[in-house]
Each structure stands twice: as structure tokens, then as C-alpha cells.
Amino acid sequence: MSTGFRLFHLRGLRLRPWRAVVMVLVVSTCVSLIVATTTAFASLGRSAHDFARAVAGDAPLSVVGVSDAGLPTSLVQRVAGVPGVDFAVPVITVRVPVGDSEAVLIGVDASAVDLSSALEEEVDQVDVATLPANGAVFGEALATELGLATNETVAVSTPRGSQATVVVSALSRGAASAQLNGGRFIIVSLPFAQQALQRPESVDAVYIGVTGGRSVPEVTADLEQVVGAQALVTTPAHVAEQADQATRLTRDTSLVIAVLALLAGVFLIYTMCSATVAQRRRELLTLQVLGARRRRVTRGFVAEIGLVALVGAVSGIASGMVTGRMMIDMLPPVILSAVDVDVAYRPDPWVVGAAGLVGVLAAVAAALFAVRVDMNVPLAQAIRGTEEDSVATAGRRPVLAVAAAALLLVGAGASWAAGSRSSALILLAGAAIAALAAAPGLLARASAVVTSRLGGTGELAGHSATRHARRTWSIIMTIAVATAVSVAIQGSMSNLLTAGNRSVASLGDTALFVQPVVAEGLPTDPVFDDQTVQGLAAIDGVRQAVPGQLMPLSLDERSFMVQGVNEGTNTPAFRNASGQAQESVVSGSAAIVSRKASLALDVAAGDSVTLPSPTGPHTLRVADVVDYPTLNDGQIVISLANLQQWYARPGASFVEILTDEGAAVAQVAARARDLAASRTSATVYVEPGQEVLDALRSSIAQASLLAQTSQWMIVLVAALGVFNVMMMTVLARRRELGVLRAIGGRGSAIRRMILTEAAGYTLIGLVIGAGLGVLLHYGANDLVGASMALTVRFAPVPQSLASALLACLVVIAGALIPAWRASRLDPATVLAEE
């Protein structure tokens, strides 16, 4: 590190540590958001990928079932007979409750030794073929947790609601064990797994090796001919990719918000750098007068900011990783259920490093822009120390800002013409910000007009605003950005919640839901047989017991949720359709698809959709397309009878109970729980319809939680930015304020003057920010609606204005301490100084 850099830049940081602290906080916040978001969601996918690799090893292909019913065992031999297939290893993997815990149950046969994977190593150590009928190899972590030793027995619950007793035949240890769901697994023989899961004729996947001079694409084509619509030919990473898909929406939305926070952070850093350059301009110009080359001074300043940003980035990475770890624990069950293994926090060092680098580069870019624009004054001024920041000189329009505004305006026009309204509006907001960047004098004059209306101290404050135009611009635009972000996020999230809530409202019409998961979960395991449903219908006070099922389905390499319905159901995807469509579905001749599914499958009402199944392809007419929020690629509603037959899934995964008017719902719930629990080994939950609705609304609201958290982080950072700039303003005006005190100005008057100045900036910033915020709100609505395939109508919400006002209050609080300090200046001391 050069002597000059230490002397002229680092020394200054020690002198003004709070400025560096604020900048560190800004960068740290932005980087932390990006790191937390990317690593949390990436960990979901990586955990699934790691498990897939631990099971399948290097096998290039797999054949999987299109639903959780798996693929017929009869296909295994046919697949193995395809030319070029070296090995075909059938496997069952399913997450099961065991004791008070959960683990992955893996059913394999002796052919598993052909896999080059952690599973193969486990199977190699213990000859699966010689295991007792219900013998199992337990992973060490699971055995330790359950306190199991060899030859002890434990009960395992299955998705179909039954229980199976397994004997601990061996305990697995070592590195291979840890790769399989972190050592929380149970390996059993394939026949035992099929029997326990009540799926004697199916497996989940067949992992395939290729040899004999044939290529993978050739073998793939032949396999597809063999399996037809009964199964899917893909790669072992397919399940992991489906998990990625399920989390993609939430991940991408969170990432967009983190990037928005970064952009806001860059802007705030720019305003702080701009204010810093204004404050240190004389010092930096003095160095040039004394003989330093301009490039050296510029580079030194930018390196100084880069170093501060590096500290911020490092702390942001650390806090982001802590937050990311916490985020995994806070993800709603509906997202975690898409990943059928334990999720380990696995941050990708490249991604983490890139996030930190982005934070540093963004700060450096902001600093470079600030120093090039704001140091563009004649050297001669350094001798006199005149303030080159007045309205007169600030009237020069930076060419870059004008060019940027023009470019963004053209982009907005082009986007509008191309039909992309949301992009056009966002670009228009960007053009407005760039145009304002070219007119610091305009904002300064406006501020002077506003503050002069606020009394005598306001007139003094107005003079200050015009004399320090760039500083004024910095503060106003900081407030405007914070306000715009608040209005946009609050408004679009509010409209999204309204749209989402509207689309699921019918759930509240059902008195009780009987299901094997909590209210926040998705009941996909058909644990209730027909007798259970009949028993529930016979309970006093029950008008109707309506069985239904949810079943994940892979179609065209996408992940959908198929819902089987009966007449009388209040499930939203069914109830949101027309009466005619509902009748068609119940009769078994049609399907209803969610808007997202219709986009994914490129079908509209009147078109046909073909569903693959173990019993072959089945084609249905699309009767209606409805709004329904989902995390995966959409919802497809068919009759329960079709689902049960086509996918060999008898029974129901949930039962809706509709009660008689005046019935004692609590008593009905208690009886229903007792009856259902007596007929299945699965844990039974009886949830009021309103609670299920609230849980679903809560899940939707959670999607906006990150956005709203980011909003307030940006507001907080803006408040810090305003605090920073106002402090510098007070320090730079010490002499002026000292003179005011000396000629009779009371401390309270000085304080009022500073706060009046801040109030003026806030009013203008509020107006600009509100306008920009409405544009961004409108644009964001379109984007969010498109990503969730919901109709999100634009509607201004009172919360937006309240949020904006609150944001302004928080930001203006950043001026309180500077105002207090200004009121405490001792005129004698100040006037005696330089």
C-alpha cells in the first residue's frame, strides 16, 4: 500500500469514521441480501443434487415415474433389454417418518453394486440379498438420533398410512454414509420396500448405465420408445431439477428484490460519495495544486471507497451466510416439501465471492462516477477555497446524465411499443431519475421555494439549499429513492396478496379438512381409504364428506400438481372455474388448469391436454383456465376417479367435511380425528377451513416478506445516508452557523433551521418518490403477475402512502442528530477556527 494512499486517503477515514461506517453498512446490507437469498435457495437444490449423486453416481440416465406412483416393475426388464444398456438398477426412495424423526427409505436389490456411488458402497458392504426380510441398514446419524443398536426394531410409517417394522441389521459408518442424506437413511431390500409402501408392482426410478459403443442420445431414444407415456426418460438429476423448479419462483423473486436493494444501495453510495467529494473537494484539489496528477487523486479516492466497500462486502458475506442458514429453517413447508431430503446449508463459494465482488464493484463504480462528475472544477478554486456548488454552477447539465435519460426514454418507448408495459414503466422511472440527476439546480431551487414557505428559519434554510445544490440533490434523491421503493413494494405486494387471497377464498367455505399434514402443508399421500371417508360422512352433523387427492406429476420435464376432485369440493382451483367446467371435470371428461399451467403447457380453454401415467396417456379437454397461485408449473384439476384409476392411487389424501347448519363443529372435528386416526398410522390433522385458508394466505404473504424486509432495510440505509450527508452539511457550515449564533440566533432556532431544511428536502423527495413509486408499482404488478400467472390488478393502496410517510419520517430522523449538534455549536470556538 503506497505511502500516498495511506496518508491522503486512509488517514481521512480515521478522521471521519462514521462516514466509513455508514458506507460499510450500506454495502454490507446489499451484499448480505444477495448472499442470503442465493445461498438459501441454492442449498435446497444442492441438497437434492447431492442426494441424487450419492444414489445414482455416474449413471447418465434414469427412467422415473411421472407421478409418485412410480413406474411399473415390468418396465425394468424391458429397459434392461435395450441395446447399449450396461446396467438397469431399480430403486425406491421415499421420505418416511420413523420414530420421532424423518429419514429417507431406500429400497434396492443386488444390482445396486453396478452403481458407482455412495449407495453402491453401502450395498457393497452389506449384501442386501442376505438381509432378513425386514432387515435394514441404518445410517449412523439416524441410528444415533433414535438411540438404535444392531438387532433392535423400529416402526416406519408410510405415505399410504400404514406402518412397517424394520430390524437394524447393520449400522453404516464412514464418508459414504454421510453423503446419503447426511447419514439419515434406511436401506432395505426392494421387495420389502414395495410391500411396506403397498406398491408391489412399482419402483420410483431405474438408473441406467450405457455401454457397447452406443451413445447416450441413441439409448435415450430407444428407452423412450419402450416406456412410452408410462414413464419419463431423463437424468438422475431430474428430481433435483424439479426441486429447483419448485423453488425457482420464490428464489427469483427474492433475488430480484436483492438486486433492487443493490441498485438502491449503489445510488445511496453515489450520493454519499458525491457529498464526500463536495466536502473534501478543497483537500483533493489542494493535492492537485501541490503537484499530484488528477488521475492519482481520483484513483486514490476510488480505492478508498473500494477498501471501505471491501470491509462491507466481507461483513455482508458473513451476515448473509448466517441469514441464509436461518432462511432455510424459516421456509414454508410447501417449499421444503419439494425437496424430499434433509436440506443442508451449502453455500457455493463462487456465488458468495461473486456477490461480494458485485458489492465492491458497484461501490467503486458509484465512487468513480461521483468523483469524475463532482471533481470537474477548475484547480484555481482550490487556492481560494470557494464553494463550487452553487446553483449557478450546478446548472451545468452533466452530459452523462442527460444521455442516460435520453437512452432510457427511448428504451421505454420501444418497450411500450413492443407491448411490455412493465418494462416501459420501469425504464420511464429510470429516465426520470437520470433527468433529475442532470438538474441538481432545479431541485435546489424547488427546495428553497418550499422551505421559504415554512417561516423565517425556512428562508435561511432555502439559501443553504441553493448554495449547496449537489448536497441538496443528494439528500432529496435519497429520500425519493426510499419513498419510491416503499410505495412500489408496498403497493405491488399488497395487490399481489389481494389477487392471491381472492383466488383461494373458497377454502373458507369448508368446515373442516381432514389430512395427514398441518394446515401449511400439501396433503399428497392418499392415507384415507373409502371406508374412512364413509365413516366421516356418517358422523352426526356432517352434511357431506368430500374426498380429494393431490399428486405431483412430471409432464414435459416440468412439475405440476394434479388435483383429483369430487362434487361438493370447495378447493379453489375447482371453484374458480365456471359451473359448466366444474360439471365436465366431475363427470371425468375434462380438466381445469391454472393460468400458470396453461402458459407452461401452451393450452387454452377448449384445447386438449394429455397426461402421462403408469396406465398410459390420457387426454382431456381443457374446460377452463383459472387464477390459482402455485410454486411449481401449475395446477391441473381432474376427477378423483380418473386420478385413482390412472395412477393406481386408491383413497384420498384429504377429506373435506361440510357440516349441517348449526352443527357443533368442534365435536364433529373431535369425532373425525378419532375415526380417521383409528384407520391410518399416519398422524391425522383436522383443521378448520378458515385455518387452512389463513395458512395458505400466510404462505402467499411470506413470499412478500422478503420484499417488505428489503424495503425497510433500504429505508434504514437511506436514513443512514441522510444522516451522513446532513452531518457533513453541518460540519461544512460550522462557520456560518457559528456566525448565526454569534449574532443572536438561539440554539433552538438553529435546530429548527436544520430540521426545516430537512423537512423541505423530505417534502420534495416525497413528491418525486411517490410519483416514481406509482410508476414502479404499476410495472412491478405486471412482472409479479406474469411470474405467478395471476391477474394482479393495479390499485393504489392506503398502506403505500402510509409506508411512504413512515419511510420519510425514518429518513428525516437521520437529520435529528445533525440538527442537535448544530444547535450546540459554541460560536466563540467556531469563529476562532479556520
Next chain:
Amino acid sequence: MYELIDVSKTYRVGESDVAALRGVDLRLGAGEFVAIVGPSGSGKSTLLNLLGLLDRPSAGTLTLDGVNVADLDEKGAADLRLRQIGFIFQAFNLLASLRAWENVAVPAVLAGRRLGAVREQCLELLARVGLVDRAEHFPSQLSGGQMQRVAIARALSLEPHVILADEPTGNLDSASGEEVVGLLRKAASDTGRTVVIVTHDPQVAAVADRQLTLRDGQLVNDARVAR
């Protein structure tokens, strides 16, 4: 040292052009102690800026030790300022985060020297201006006169050929001002440096060997000071 031939400087202010200097012809030799005087707006600071290579003439020729400033780019001007010219400002312009001796070291550091290597030299310079006991003080801990003496020591750091001082006593009491002027006088006489002071204090101007009087951008008088 300096040669100015028909030098003019015009500034654009709003819609109109302001002629800050008009047709100045001037020669400054080594070891001269020159005062530039004149009423406000006469072009004193503009002339000093041109001499300090902080600005370029709009017309005419200005050379320093035979180098035409018009031939210099920003880097060339900076290098020449660093090695040939020392600056003293009315507002002192010390760096607040540096101690007194470190402020003196600034030109040396800009020239590539290490701070530790120049410490002794800086202390000697501070001793010359009578401030070695304040070497570890920050500017906020110094009086105005003391700060200006530190600035003088800084200006002498790389032994420049020229010292340019813009109202060096403008912010000082009379006693401090006399001390500062005395130091500048010594700098000119002892080492053969050319010292140019801009001032509107007649007592300061009286100490100089030569007075250049500017009025309305023109050099109206160039006279030796009688003693």
C-alpha cells in the same frame, strides 16, 4: 524564470466574456521577491493562477524556465508544479488528518518518497520556521500563524525554484503576518528563489523588492521598491 508575452485571460461568465487579464508583458527572474497588488477584481489571482500553471492563458505566451506552458498537458503541468513551484494559500489548505510534519512531507510523498525517509528533513524545515516543537500537532491544534508557517515549510519541501503566495497574511494577525512575510523574505534572499506574493496589504507589499500593480486586468505599474 518566468516570461509572459502579451498574455491575456478571458473567462466566460454566463452569457458574456470577462477579460481578467489583458496583454500582460512580464519577466520575473531568479531570487526576486515580487508583490502583486491592485484593487479587487484587478486580475491578481488570475495572474497568480497562470504563474502556478493552474490555468492557461487565452492568448499570448507564458514560459517557465524556457518551457512554454501551452505545450504541457495535465500531467506535465502537475509534475512541473510539484518540482518547481511551492504554493502558500490564504486559507492555509493543510490536510486536517495529517500532523504538522506530515503536512510538510506531502510534496515529497507525492514525488515518491517514503514518509519515514523524509521525516528528518521535515523537522528541519519546521525548525527553520520555528515550529519544530509543534511537529506532532494536527492543524486543528495550531493557530492561524502556526498553520501558515507549516504551509511555508511545505512549500519549501522540494526546494522549488518558485514560491507563489496568495494573500498569505490575509487570515493572520499583524504579528503573525510579519513573521510569515519575514520567512518568505528569507526564502527569497537566502536561497535565490523567486517569491511572488499577491496582497492588498501595503505593509506586506512594502517588503517586496518589486511591485506589480494591476488594474482592470492590465499591468499598469512595474516598479522597484525603494528602501
